[in-house]
Amino acid sequence: MQDWAGHGAIVTGGASGLGAATAARLAQSGLKVTVFDLNAELGQAHADRIGGAFAAVDVSDPASVAAGIEAAEAAHGPIRVLVNCAGIGGAAKTVSRGAAHDPALFERVIRVNLMGSFNCASQAAARMVAADPVDKDGARGVIVNTASVAAFDGQIGQLAYAASKGGITAMTLPMARDLADKGIRVCTIAPGLFLTPLLDELPQEVQDSLGAQVPFPSRLGDPEEYGAMVDHITRNAMLNGEVIRLDGGIRMAPR
Ligand code: NAD
Numbered sequence: 001m002q003d004w005a006g007h008g009a010i011v012t013g014g015a016s017g018l019g020a021a022t023a024a025r026l027a028q029s030g031l032k033v034t035v036f037d038l039n040a041e042l043g044q045a046h047a048d049r050i051g052g053a054f055a056a057v058d059v060s061d062p063a064s065v066a067a068g069i070e071a072a073e074a075a076h077g078p079i080r081v082l083v084n085c086a087g088i089g090g091a092a093k094t095v096s097r098g099a100a101h102d103p104a105l106f107e108r109v110i111r112v113n114l115m116g117s118f119n120c121a122s123q124a125a126a127r128m129v130a131a132d133p134v135d136k137d138g139a140r141g142v143i144v145n146t147a148s149v150a151a152f153d154g155q156i157g158q159l160a161y162a163a164s165k166g167g168i169t170a171m172t173l174p175m176a177r178d179l180a181d182k183g184i185r186v187c188t189i190a191p192g193l194f195l196t197p198l199l200d201e202l203p204q205e206v207q208d209s210l211g212a213q214v215p216f217p218s219r220l221g222d223p224e225e226y227g228a229m230v231d232h233i234t235r236n237a238m239l240n241g242e243v244i245r246l247d248g249g250i251r252m253a254p255r
Pocket of ligand 1: 012013014015016017018019036037038039057058059060085086087088112116146147148149190191192193194195196197198199
């Protein structure tokens with residue numbers, strides 16, 4: 001098992017939802033967490049709560065990511081763990097009322113979800129490669145990405161979102177292979193339905209009906225269950241190059 005207590009970590013999208021729960025869990029495990037988020041107010045407040053640092057970063061902008069990593073390393077030393085949670089939705093069908101899917105919307109979702117994960121992972125990996133190994137296996141770091149079950153069971157209206165999450169899923173193995181001889185592991189979690197601010201805004205009966213679609217347990221996931229999965233991945237040295245569905249067994253219907 002690997003223990004990253006005392007080392008630096010970055011959680012993107014760490015101001016809210018799955019990212020916020022992950023940042024809290026890693027801080028509990030003794031990591032020195034920097035929260036990356038567009039939302040400075042929520043991000044700073046959460047960083048203060050968990051005893052971490054905050055950097056206002058737009059993951060879709062490589063220069064912003066570079067500045068954020070520099071700030072994280074200035075605060076906490078070498079980055080050993082990166083968790084990509086920043087992401088956006090963007091519902092639209094391939095053709096709607098006779099009009100083709102807006103290419104600008106498609107590009108925006110790809111830019112934030114897929115390019116954002118790529119920007120953070122590739123730049124963090126470059127920093128991990130530059131640092132010394134920490135154990136006898138030669139471990140230098142861990143990268144955890146967030147896809148979605150939409151990578152496999154994209155629903156009606158999820159064209160851009162599913163494409164972005166499918167890209168993250170497909171990146172996982174080649175990235176793990178690229179970085180294997182540097183002692184850096186890469187895994188991706190594909191969450192099902194979790195109760196984050198996104199779903200929290202829906203009326204209770206809609207939340208209940210979504211939860212009832214989950215085979216077992218028949219409820220929405222708790223973001224803490226997501227944070228616990230990330231925490232385990234950081235510790236278990238044999239988890240590498242894998243995409244893990246965390247979904248209570250759900251397979252999404254077309255709509
Ligand atoms: P959320 O909206 O609660 O949190 C996302 C965070 O990302 C926000 O704080 C937002 O400010 C930040 N963000 C958005 N764009 C950014 C950018 N360009 N740069 C930096 N930060 C940015 O959402 P969530 O439900 O916690 O989702 C987190 C991730 O999990 C997303 O990638 C989402 O696609 C994925 N996911 C969520 C669920 C779910 O059920 N909640 C299911 C499957 C996948």
